[in-house]
Amino acid sequence: AQRVTQPEKLLSVFKGAPVELKCNYSYSGSPELFWYVQYSRQRLQLLLRHISRESIKGFTADLNKGETSFHLKKPFAQEEDSAMYYCALSQEPGANNLFFGTGTRLTVIP
Amino acid sequence: ETGVTQSPTHLIKTRGQQVTLRCSSQSGHNTVSWYQQALGQGPQFIFQYYREEENGRGNFPPRFSGLQFPNYSSELNVNALELDDSALYLCASSVPQGIDTQYFGPGTRLTVL
Numbered sequence: 001a002q003r004v005t006q007p008e009k010l011l012s013v014f015k016g017a018p019v020e021l022k023c024n025y026s027y028s029g030s031p032e033l034f035w036y037v038q039y040s041r042q043r044l045q046l047l048l049r050h051i052s053r054e055s056i057k058g059f060t061a062d063l064n065k066g067e068t069s070f071h072l073k074k075p076f077a078q079e080e081d082s083a084m085y086y087c088a089l090s091q092e093p094g095a096n097n098l099f100f101g102t103g104t105r106l107t108v109i110p
Numbered sequence: 111e112t113g114v115t116q117s118p119t120h121l122i123k124t125r126g127q128q129v130t131l132r133c134s135s136q137s138g139h140n141t142v143s144w145y146q147q148a149l150g151q152g153p154q155f156i157f158q159y160y161r162e163e164e165n166g167r168g169n170f171p172p173r174f175s176g177l178q179f180p181n182y183s184s185e186l187n188v189n190a191l192e193l194d195d196s197a198l199y200l201c202a203s204s205v206p207q208g209i210d211t212q213y214f215g216p217g218t219r220l221t222v223l
Contacts, residue, residue, distance in 0.1 A: 004152075006152075043214050043216050045213075045214065049211065097168070098143075098153070100154070102151055102152045103151075
């Protein structure tokens, strides 16, 4: 069975500091991994997906199949990055049914 | 382009009642997925509809059922409501088997008393 673990419920960093939000997964197949973000009073939206290998809003995430991790990183946090971040897994590319972690609330301190 | 909309925004029901939640998908999207998000948790996949047929289901009992209409809008029905059904219900639309991703609606907050 698939499982997504985000070990930190809350994470606070100072503006300009590096940030890393951790995500580990368990799934025996070849999953597709995503990061979704929910800003205050907004709907859940895609931040990035591993298959596209993009950098969005300065965030990157590398899929490490050996460690089954998909950590989200940004070298210099901004106040507007404060939000709830969810790591999610799809059992195969295009399957479109997502399994989410419990989320990490990131607060960037001015 | 119209985004995903859901109705109602909030709903209060009592235990044992039935509820219907509605979702209109984003223009051009023919697949709708429903998720339940309990307080402090991530969204949990309930089921997905494609071309008016159920196309995948998560670990939810049969009293959670759905419909998809020819215009791709969708309903989530929950019978015999239980206290634990209190949650935010999210709808997401997408194009199947493609490079597109899921677009989420704002959710319906259901409270069961």
